[in-house]
Amino acid sequence: MSVPVPPWQQRAARQRSVKQPLSLELIVRTALELLDAEGLDAVSMRKVAQRLGTGAASLYAHVRNKDELHELVLDLVIGEIALPEPDPEKWQDQLKELVRQQVAVLSAHPGIAQVVMRTPAPTGPNALRVSEAMLAILRSAGMPDRVVAFAVDVLALYGTAVALERTADFGLSDDERRERLAQVEQYFGALPPERFPTITALLPALVSGSDDERFEFGLDLLVRGLAAHAP
Incomplete structure (x- = not known):
């Protein structure tokens, strides 16, 4: 005759078996944890599902494919960037700080900068917030619209390239x-x-020169060039 399990152990077993409800937020945060632990190549639907204790098929109700998952992780990372209120008197410092933050957050999650380079135009909510902030800072300086539009692209490319080199x-x-x-x-x-x-x-x-010195030199070069277009 078997010995019954004590009540307190039964409760513990039930608590361990309770899973957190599957959601898009949970999937993306789990994918980011996997990225930080094992790198971008490890971030697949199958491996994320394994971490969540479920099958890969259950993820497809929330995420279309691996590429979309990577883009969602990228937007989560971009959300770590703090955005200033545009100040025409401080536009150069604000612009530099945004690019520094971009490099910092992309470098903190090795592999994610690769996703930026293969995404034609990041359009997640956090990416749009950063783009809006950078455009507003440049426009507050009185630059022509075409200069503002081109400058955002150049600055984003520079920050991404620096992060790629730092994490390679x-x-x-x-x-x-x-x-x-x-x-x-x-x-x-x-x-x-x-x-x-x-x-x-x-x-x-x-x-x-150190990596930081070279980065700051390039950033200053870009911002000084943009200043020539300000009134």
Whole structure:
């Protein structure tokens, strides 16, 4: 004769078996957790379903396919960007801060910047909020509409490219990457100056500066260029 399960263990078993109702928000947040843990290639309908303790078919009632899932995760990440109230007196600082935030949030979730590059135009609610904010900041500076429209595209591309480079592993560990960069510097230093006079002359400058310094230089270059279009 079997021994009955104590009542307190029965309650615990019932509590463990209760699943959180499946929803679009839960699916997308679970996909983001999977992205952070295992990378973009791991974010599939099947793996997200496994994490949720259900079958992949149940996800299709909420998400059309893997590509749409990736875009939804991207929009969730973009929602981490804080948006300022446009101030014509501070438009340059506000613009720079938005791009810095873009780089920061995309870099915090390695792989998600790839989704930006293969999405013709992110149109999720958070992406639209960021676009609206950036357009409003540029327009508050009095720039022509065409300049404003083109500038948003250029700034977004710059921020995404920086995040892509920062999160790419190139198949190398951190130590291997540092070693490769040192080898590149040595190789440039060994180039014949009669054939590559400019590279050899500028070598100290070419290998100087941190990633942040180079990013800020490029960002300042873009914003200063836009300032030429402001009245």
